[in-house]
Amino acid sequence: NAGVTQTPKFQVLKTGQSMTLQCAQDMNHEYMSWYRQDPGMGLRLIHYSVGAGITDQGEVPNGYNVSRSTTEDFPLRLLSAAPSQTSVYFCASSYGGWGTSREQYFGPGTRLTVT
């Protein structure tokens, strides 16, 4: 299994540009989520999905969109990039959500810089 994959690893955007961060898993996990990690702050949940066709907002959803058309893929879209979205983004997946006994699997991260 490849586990959780994320592309790209690094990206530089100009303010106002849009892009999609890709996340895929090959473990047939129901639960997928996106986090951002900023210096001096803990990981923060952006959006999550409990299955294909079902998504919900996390703690910091503004400026981001998600969709889940298949079990495997959970892309994160930045609609109009802002410097405040400069961060490291992690995708994670598991059979169940946090609070179950299921291990969470994280992707390697995408380092995004918005100038």
Added chain:
Amino acid sequence: KNEVEQSPQNLTAQEGEFITINCSYSVGISALHWLQQHPGGGIVSLFMLSSGKKKHGRLIATINIQEKHSSLHITASHPRDSAVYICAVRFTGNQFYFGTGTSLTVIP
């Protein structure tokens, strides 16, 4: 307010030392996770706890629900344990909150 606090923020230890990292939270939770983030950035899930104690190799995690506190212990620490250790809790619903992490450096 849902808060997760970790201590210490930074920790340096000599190889072989016993290490304790603490996590405190503000209100009742349904579960607590300990994660390890490697220097290269990758994140690995270590434990999920809702009560009691779990052990995996040299790692031991405990939780005291009444005191709203969890500890992660590393016995016989080794330089390869150098990483950031992150506590994550689920309060209610599907919102998950993370501590800012404890950066551990183990010196040979």
